[in-house]
Amino acid sequence: MAIIINLDSILTAQNLKGKELAEAIGITEANLSILRSGKAKAVRFSTLNAICKTLKCQPGDILKYTVD
Template sequence: MSIIVNLDIMLAKRDMKSKELAEIIGITEANLSILKSGKAKAVRFSTLEAICKALECQPADILEYVED
């Protein structure tokens, strides 16, 4: 099982840079980069909520399940 992180796609649709999103949601650019790359082992619901609020989207717009 794989979880695909489509954060880059949502950032592009909103014409927003990673740096700007990191500032808005209050995390470091390094931590946002780890999340974007799919290397994060977990994501806090509060972080996911902040991302969705900033990008005006739903969690399913960012996270996708793909069966191996």
């Protein structure tokens, strides 16, 4: 897929664990893991909004599009 998820690098830079982010945004660790691995088929805007609000970042910091 041409969409790259940069969530792990943002979590590392902010010294946060996935479990902490999942709790803060109100999703399960399993669902966050699916998103982090790039296996998610969709992301709700409400989830993306919560991630950006919690991590104080922009959607473009998390999601990148690359041409295959």
